[in-house]
Amino acid sequence: MTKFILKYLSIILSIYLLSIIINTIHIDGILPLLIMGLILLIVNLLLKPFFLLITLPFSILTLGLFTFIVNAWTIMIADHFVSGINMSGFLNSLLAAFIIAILHHMLQNMNKPSKPH
Template identity: 65%
Template sequence: MSKLLSKYLSIVATIYLLSMAIDTITIHSIPALLVLGLVLLVVNLFIKPLILLLTLPFSIITFGLFTFVVNAWTIMIADSFVSSVNMGGFLNSLLAAFIIAILQHILRDKSK
């Protein structure tokens, strides 16, 4: 349970901090941000494994770096479900995916 909670917190914190730093990422309310975090968590649990399976050849060719693109796609999918949050496109989603991966790695190391 704490693993899901740390993922959720890193998602919400990253998107909030990026919205403060980048003008094209807009959040209209804090509850919308929290809902986006939950939607992204559900998308990561159910849809992301299917996308990773379909894009496995690209991940092998790029030595796993294509998973950042898949993570950006999942953020864009979650963004399409929550109308009060706008990520501002693929590059912002890719940046968010990269920072979320870094935060999750840091939180994973601190929990050990």
């Protein structure tokens, strides 16, 4: 359960930070941002495994970097279903995929207990 909560937090935090930094990403309020996080979690749960399976040869050729393209596709799909957020294209979605991955990794590392030396 904490994995989904950390992923949700990284999604909403990333999209919010990107909307502050990049003026082409528009958010109409907190509610569309929270809905975008839920929709993206559902899209990642249902469609992402299918996309990853289809694009497996490209992922192998690019040593896994093509998964960021798949993540950008899922963000674009979720953006289509939420009316209060406009990601304004593929490049913004790709940048969001990178930032979400980085923040999710940082949140996971903060959640782990530190090992004594």
